[in-house]
Amino acid sequence: MSTxxxxxxxxxxxLPKLGRYWKSLWSRRTFIKEYSKSELREQHFDSVFxxxxxxxxxxxxxxxxxxxIIIIGGATDSARYAHLTASLFLFxxxxxxxxxxxxxxxxxxxxxxxxxxxxxxLPISALVIAIFKFLPTLxxxxxxxxxxxxxxxxxxxxxxxxxxxxxxxxxxxxxTISCINVYFRDIASFLPYLTRTLLYLSPILYAASxxxxxxxxxxxxxxxxxxxxxxxxxxxxxxxxxxxSMLQGLAWATGIFFIGTYFFLSREREFAxxx
Numbered sequence: 001m002s003t004x005x006x007x008x009x010x011x012x013x014x015l016p017k018l019g020r021y022w023k024s025l026w027s028r029r030t031f032i033k034e035y036s037k038s039e040l041r042e043q044h045f046d047s048v049f050x051x052x053x054x055x056x057x058x059x060x061x062x063x064x065x066x067x068x069i070i071i072i073g074g075a076t077d078s079a080r081y082a083h084l085t086a087s088l089f090l091f092x093x094x095x096x097x098x099x100x101x102x103x104x105x106x107x108x109x110x111x112x113x114x115x116x117x118x119x120x121x122l123p124i125s126a127l128v129i130a131i132f133k134f135l136p137t138l139x140x141x142x143x144x145x146x147x148x149x150x151x152x153x154x155x156x157x158x159x160x161x162x163x164x165x166x167x168x169x170x171x172x173x174x175x176t177i178s179c180i181n182v183y184f185r186d187i188a189s190f191l192p193y194l195t196r197t198l199l200y201l202s203p204i205l206y207a208a209s210x211x212x213x214x215x216x217x218x219x220x221x222x223x224x225x226x227x228x229x230x231x232x233x234x235x236x237x238x239x240x241x242x243x244x245s246m247l248q249g250l251a252w253a254t255g256i257f258f259i260g261t262y263f264f265l266s267r268e269r270e271f272a273x274x275x
Contacts, residue, residue, distance in 0.1 A: 015265050025118045032121055036128035054136045062088050069205060078148035079236065080207075085144055086235045087204040087228050089137040090163075093130050094170045094224065095195045100126030101174025102181050102188045105271060112272055119268045120261070123174040130170060141235070153238035162230045162241065162249075169223060169253035176260030179267055182274050202228050223252035 062085040069080065104122040105112070112119060145152070181187050201222050203211070208229040211218065219225045227249040230241030 015262070016268075021118060021265070025121065025124075028117065028121060032125050032128060035121075036125045036132065039125065040129050040132050054133050055140055058085075058089055058092060058137050059140060061092075065205060079150065082141075082145055082148050082150055083207060083232050083236045084204065086141055087202070087232055089134065089141055090166060090228060090231050091199060091202060091204055091224065092137075093134040093166060094173065095198075096130035096133055097127045097170035097174045098177055098191060098195060100129050101178045102191055103178075104174070105178045105182055106185070119271055120175060120264055123178040123264075124171065126174050126178070127167070127171050130174075131167065145236075150236065151238050155238050155240045156234055158234040158240050159231060162227060162234060162246065165246065165249045165253050166227050166231070168257060169227065169249070172253060172257030172260045175264050176256060179260065179264040182267070182271055198222065198224060201225070203232065204228065207232070223249065223256065226252075 062081070065088065066081050066084055069084070101123040104126045105119060108119075108122045111117075111122075177187065177191070199205075201218050202224045208219075208225070226245035230245045230249065233239050233241040
């Protein structure tokens with residue numbers, strides 16, 4: 001018996017019927033995967049090294065920042081480099097979700113004007129691309145961890161829930177910023193400064209424990225702070241992260257996701273006019 005054809009019908013006003021909307025979105029999961037893979041291949045199509053840039057780029061970035069740390073802070077050690085690479089790789093999962101998500105809707109103008117589908121597929125695809133870029137860096141980090149002589153412990157499995165929280169946060173940020181960019185196109189120009197600010201305010205170039213008491217407010221206002229701290233504890237130190245930090249990161253991710261998704265779905269019907 002053949003599967004009945006599912007047709008996506010754009011809703012007229014307000015929020016869509018969520019059950020039907022998510023069912024339609026789930027039925028297009030294969031398209032999201034293939035669309036993301038084609039976009040990823042296109043980004044490196046004219047490059048000599050091709051997909052190797054997925055590994056080369058974060059390695060070069062971590063090397064540059066490590067040299068910067070040596071110049072500013074003097075002598076350092078291999079453990080600090082392991083912390084830097086682990087944190088930087090996870091940070092760029094979020095940063096790439098933002099970079100890809102900000103123009104995911106506006107760049108899909110032709111698709112939106114000619115095809116009926118859940119528009120939220122576009123920022124989701126940006127997240128999938130960011131995940132594809134992140135996965136090779138996990139292998140690179142494991143090699144670095146082995147080279148510097150850092151121990152592999154069972155507590156490293158705590159990195160799995162931390163990673164899931166990060167992906168949840170990145171999805172919410174991609175959905176939110178893609179919708180904002182439809183109405184305020186200048187947000188794409190401000191985004192590089194925003195991501196660079198987040199990098200400096202996050203425990204990447206420094207450990208969370210090194211933060212001065214007078215600057216502890218950064219932990220409260222930066223959603224990436226508790227996540228990156230938990231990630232470093234699990235992946236670098238091989239210790240179980242603090243539950244309070246993980247719950248704080250989850251709270252940030254949940255809030256951003258639901259607010260951003262509500263904003264996106266309630267405005268989705270206007271996108272074709274705004275583009």
